[in-house]
Amino acid sequence: MHLLAGGTTSFAFNPATQGLLVVNDLRRMVWSYHGVMPGAGTLVSSLAVPALPATVDTRTRFLQAAMIHSGGRIMLGSPACLVIIGAGF
DSSP: OEEEEESSEEEEEETTTTEEEEEOOTTTOEEEEOOOOOTTSOOOOOOOOOOOOTTOOEEEEEEEEEEEOTTSOEEEEEEEEEEEEOTTO
């Protein structure tokens, strides 16, 4: 199970994954590995979010899970939006 993260969205159909790819900038997209999906179908994982610089109030990140099957096919999960709020609030 991988987590895709980026700062912009695209909502573009991706034929290779037969799904909607939400994270836009593939060059700046972050892929992070979070483990193997257990048989129950739910993977619980923690993600550290660094603090924002003092001059930044908020930052928005768009997230989407990507599962890679044993045959190599990629399947995309539902998108989510994360709003990080700075310490000044």
